[in-house]
Amino acid sequence: QVQLQESGPGLVKPSGTLSLTCAVSGGSIRSSNWWSWVRQPPGKGLEWIGEIYQSGSTNYNPSLKSRVTISIDKSENQFSLKLSSVTAADTAVYYCARIYYCGGACNWYFDLWGRGTLVTVSS
Amino acid sequence: QSVLTQPPSVSGAPGQRVTISCTGSSSNIGAGYDVHWYQQLPGTAPKLLIYGNSNRPSGVPDRFSGSKSGTSASLAITGLQAEDEADYYCQSYDSSLKVFGTGTKVTVL
Numbered sequence: 001q002v003q004l005q006e007s008g009p010g011l012v013k014p015s016g017t018l019s020l021t022c023a024v025s026g027g028s029i030r031s032s033n034w035w036s037w038v039r040q041p042p043g044k045g046l047e048w049i050g051e052i053y054q055s056g057s058t059n060y061n062p063s064l065k066s067r068v069t070i071s072i073d074k075s076e077n078q079f080s081l082k083l084s085s086v087t088a089a090d091t092a093v094y095y096c097a098r099i100y101y102c103g104g105a106c107n108w109y110f111d112l113w114g115r116g117t118l119v120t121v122s123s
Numbered sequence: 124q125s126v127l128t129q130p131p132s133v134s135g136a137p138g139q140r141v142t143i144s145c146t147g148s149s150s151n152i153g154a155g156y157d158v159h160w161y162q163q164l165p166g167t168a169p170k171l172l173i174y175g176n177s178n179r180p181s182g183v184p185d186r187f188s189g190s191k192s193g194t195s196a197s198l199a200i201t202g203l204q205a206e207d208e209a210d211y212y213c214q215s216y217d218s219s220l221k222v223f224g225t226g227t228k229v230t231v232l
Contacts (some may be wrong), residue, residue: 048223
């Protein structure tokens with residue numbers, strides 16, 4: 001079955017750039033799904049960061065849009081997240097997830113999640 | 124700041140029924156968009172629990188049920204079990220954005 005696995009540095013310095021990759025295994029990233037990043041600060045709730053389709057089309061959370069770039073590498077079957085100018089407020093567990101479109105009012109839901117990776121912003 | 128509001132916590136004894144509300148507005152749930160629910164066990168990733176207001180993915184016990192009315196939705200857990208102790212999040216769609224609820228911690232007494 002399809003699995004997602006996040007990877008990247010667990011520690012990023014303030015004002016630096018957070019970079020993570022999500023490897024898709026057991027299936028193709030070229031499927032009819034959007035691929036997304038969601039984060040969760042310690043002890044807090046979930047926040048949708050953004051998403052990408054196989055065509056390269058992206059959508060971002062307006063609250064992060066100026067700092068976020070999501071890209072896709074179909075040859076490697078993976079997609080990536082870059083978040084620039086990070087501060088301590090960006091410390092969180094970052095999840096990659098697959099989004100399924102169920103149509104009409106059913107809209108979109110996250111049907112598959114990676115295990116998550118903790119990124120700490122600290123000097 | 125989330126646009127979907129949930130109670131911070133609910134609790135119940137084993138075997139009891141508990142419900143979790145998810146209150147939105149006319150731009151999300153009230154606009155007709157469905158609500159989905161996720162269960163997050165301690166130290167793990169969220170898992171899809173209910174989609175399309177009331178549908179259970181394969182493998183989810185029928186103790187879990189969902190409903191929607193107006194600008195709100197609810198998740199019910201009947202026959203509460205110790206393994207149901209977790210955080211629960213609702214999720215919907217608002218102005219082209221995927222939005223999550225504030226989250227509810229369910230404690231089994």
